[in-house]
Amino acid sequence: MSETLENLDKTYVLNTYARNYVNFKSGSNAILKDDKQKEYIDFTSGIGVVSVGHGNKQVANAIYKQVSNITHTSNLYAIEPQAKLAKKIQELSGYDVATFFSNSGAEANEGAIKIARKYGETKFDNKRYKVITLAHSFHGRTITTVKATGQEKMHTPNFSPYPDGFSFNKHIEDIYNSIDEETVAVMIELVQGEGGVQPFEKSEIQKLAKFLKEKDLLLIIDEVQTGVYRTGEFLASNLYDIQPDIITLAKGLGGGVPIGAVVTTHKDIFTPGDHGSTFGGNYLSSTAALEVLSILEKHQDEGKIKKTIDYFSDKLTLLFEKYPNIFTKEVGLGLMRGLRVKDEATLSAIINNGFDEAVLVLKAGKNTLRFLPPLTITQDEIDEGFKRLDNAISKI
Numbered sequence: 255m256s257e258t259l260e261n262l263d264k265t266y267v268l269n270t271y272a273r274n275y276v277n278f279k280s281g282s283n284a285i286l287k288d289d290k291q292k293e294y295i296d297f298t299s300g301i302g303v304v305s306v307g308h309g310n311k312q313v314a315n316a317i318y319k320q321v322s323n324i325t326h327t328s329n330l331y332a333i334e335p336q337a338k339l340a341k342k343i344q345e346l347s348g349y350d351v352a353t354f355f356s357n358s359g360a361e362a363n364e365g366a367i368k369i370a371r372k373y374g375e376t377k378f379d380n381k382r383y384k385v386i387t388l389a390h391s392f393h394g395r396t397i398t399t400v401k402a403t404g405q406e407k408m409h410t411p412n413f414s415p416y417p418d419g420f421s422f423n424k425h426i427e428d429i430y431n432s433i434d435e436e437t438v439a440v441m442i443e444l445v446q447g448e449g450g451v452q453p454f455e456k457s458e459i460q461k462l463a464k465f466l467k468e469k470d471l472l473l474i475i476d477e478v479q480t481g482v483y484r485t486g487e488f489l490a491s492n493l494y495d496i497q498p499d500i501i502t503l504a505k506g507l508g509g510g511v512p513i514g515a516v517v518t519t520h521k522d523i524f525t526p527g528d529h530g531s532t533f534g535g536n537y538l539s540s541t542a543a544l545e546v547l548s549i550l551e552k553h554q555d556e557g558k559i560k561k562t563i564d565y566f567s568d569k570l571t572l573l574f575e576k577y578p579n580i581f582t583k584e585v586g587l588g589l590m591r592g593l594r595v596k597d598e599a600t601l602s603a604i605i606n607n608g609f610d611e612a613v614l615v616l617k618a619g620k621n622t623l624r625f626l627p628p629l630t631i632t633q634d635e636i637d638e639g640f641k642r643l644d645n646a647i648s649k650i
């Protein structure tokens with residue numbers, strides 16, 4: 255067998271993903287080019303990661319400058335870009351918060367759960383440790399965050415036993431009756447990403463936030479996907495006008511460089527020794543994130559993100575209305591959007607035909623066609639992507 259990418263991957267990489275065998279060689283904003291010079295429009299941005307586009311020269315230059323000097327020193331010494339990044343996150347969030355840096359979303363959620371558990375241990379007479387989540391949520395792939403994820407199919411006996419203290423409710427309304435004397439926190443996404451691009455009602459979220467505050471229980475908002483301007487504000491929590499106790503970030507923060515963040519108003523819970531990470535917030539990742547935030551803050555201030563959201567929304571609605579026999583509902587917020595498809599087979603056909611037409615789109619939940627374009631996507635790229643998607647759908 256020749257050493258094709260497919261052979262290499264299948265022989266040496268563990269088999270955890272149902273992969274497409276394409277070999278991307280270069281990228282520019284929302285365009286990816288493969289080894290045969292075929293150009294794809296990327297409506298996925300690497301699952302909401304490449305927030306400022308592929309091949310972003312400003313981020314690349316900042317990274318290059320940093321890593322030609324220092325890449326890593328460990329968290330035993332203060333790290334200037336990490337401290338500056340934490341300050342920037344505080345300023346952009348508008349909350350009185352401090353941040354711990356990890357390397358991924360799951361790890362950020364683990365950190366959030368640790369803060370909640372220590373809070374539950376130290377702030378009450380009886381130990382409170384239980385965390386309530388919601389059906390169709392997604393919180394990560396570690397043993398703990400898989401258990402926190404509100405999808406029974408993820409709790410396979412293959413990986414049991416799971417840690418105690420996690421349960422999930424079907425609806426937000428059910429949470430109130432599930433809280434017992436051992437409950438310490440509720441952890442939710444404001445727009446469920448993997449679960450089907452499903453936003454919750456603002457009033458429902460505000461009511462829950464108020465209730466938890468009155469009970470001194472914690473509200474953890476998993477903004478790993480919704481954060482960093484994805485919904486149009488720096489945080490979806492800003493859009494929902496709530497004050498969470500803990501917010502987690504990851505995907506879009508580093509523009510492709512792995513970084514996660516646990517952002518909390520409870521600045522005194524962790525003390526040295528409680529938590530740590532070898533790589534978390536090192537020179538490389540925090541420099542990348544600082545540059546990403548500086549680009550996106552400027553875009554936001556100039557009204558470009560809102561313009562892009564409006565333009566993308568119009569195109570999405572046109573497609574939705576053109577195919578009433580295929581799409582049943584438009585869902586999502588900002589540049590985190592979805593179209594519900596009548597059935598799973600049709601959704602697969604759209605994604606596969608889209609791939610052939612060179613437009614990349616995602617699946618969410620059972621039957622949602624999901625769009626997470628770079629926040630810097632241009633109108634031309636949006637036009638071209640929807641033209642190709644239309645072609646893909648017309649061939650079904």
Ligand SMILES: *Cc1c(COP(=O)(O)O)cnc(C)c1O
Nearest residue numbers: 358359360392393394447478479
């Ligand atoms: C992707 C995602 C995670 C997991 O992040 P990883 O970086 O893959 O560990 C957690 N929560 C939400 C809401 C996500 O979308």
